Amino acid sequence: MKLIERVLIKDKWFKLLIPEEDLIEGIERVAKQINEDLKGKTPLFIGILNGAFMFASELIGRFNSPCEVTFIRLKSYEGIERGEKMKEIQSLTENIEDRHIVVIEDTIDTGHTINYLLKLLRKKNPASIKIATLLFKPNAIQFNINPVYVVKEISNEFVIGFGADYDEQGRNYRSIYQVVNEK
Ligand SMILES: O=P(O)(O)OC[C@H]1O[C@H](OP(=O)(O)OP(=O)(O)O)[C@H](O)[C@@H]1O
Numbered sequence: 001m002k003l004i005e006r007v008l009i010k011d012k013w014f015k016l017l018i019p020e021e022d023l024i025e026g027i028e029r030v031a032k033q034i035n036e037d038l039k040g041k042t043p044l045f046i047g048i049l050n051g052a053f054m055f056a057s058e059l060i061g062r063f064n065s066p067c068e069v070t071f072i073r074l075k076s077y078e079g080i081e082r083g084e085k086m087k088e089i090q091s092l093t094e095n096i097e098d099r100h101i102v103v104i105e106d107t108i109d110t111g112h113t114i115n116y117l118l119k120l121l122r123k124k125n126p127a128s129i130k131i132a133t134l135l136f137k138p139n140a141i142q143f144n145i146n147p148v149y150v151v152k153e154i155s156n157e158f159v160i161g162f163g164a165d166y167d168e169q170g171r172n173y174r175s176i177y178q179v180v181n182e183k
Pocket residue numbers: 048049050051052074075076077078082105106107108109110111112113114164165
């Protein structure tokens with residue numbers, strides 16, 4: 001199938017950065033690690049909506065033992081800018097005490113979202129928390145947080161695709177596209 005090379009979302013062009021094939025290869029690698037690490041532990045996967053919906057589906061669908069799945073919905077970005085306030089649009093209702101948790105993110109950028117969730121989860125005494133992210137921007141993160149399961153590290157450019165959006169659009173593309181900064 002021919003790859004889409006460029007995408008126009010509202011006022012911005014985005015160019016192909018990571019083709020779907022490379023993402024799937026990375027997801028298979030991470031899924032293998034998670035299968036080895038969490039076999040027999042009945043983990044609870046917690047996807048962070050909206051961005052993580054596609055990665056969560058691809059990753060959890062490759063887990064080969066019993067597990068549970070839930071979602072929390074957090075939002076702080078408007079367009080390409082992070083707002084000061086974290087909005088918890090949909091909260092967790094599960095009791096996570098003594099559970100093995102895998103948090104699923106589409107992108108760890110400044111780390112504010114994952115930091116907010118980690119603080120919330122730690123108060124509830126889980127047995128363990130591991131982080132799986134499709135994309136990780138190591139030069140943008142502002143917290144001492146190390147995701148153990150990373151599909152791809154990228155530079156600080158704003159991206160869309162595979163769940164990640166610009167102003168709510170672009171989540172549907174199965175490859176990752178980076179913004180083209182045109183003067
Ligand atoms: O590391 P950070 O700087 O916090 O950025 C990462 C977060 O930003 C995006 O969510 P957003 O707030 O845009 O909500 P969305 O998932 O609904 O797109 C993305 O899905 C991550 O959850």
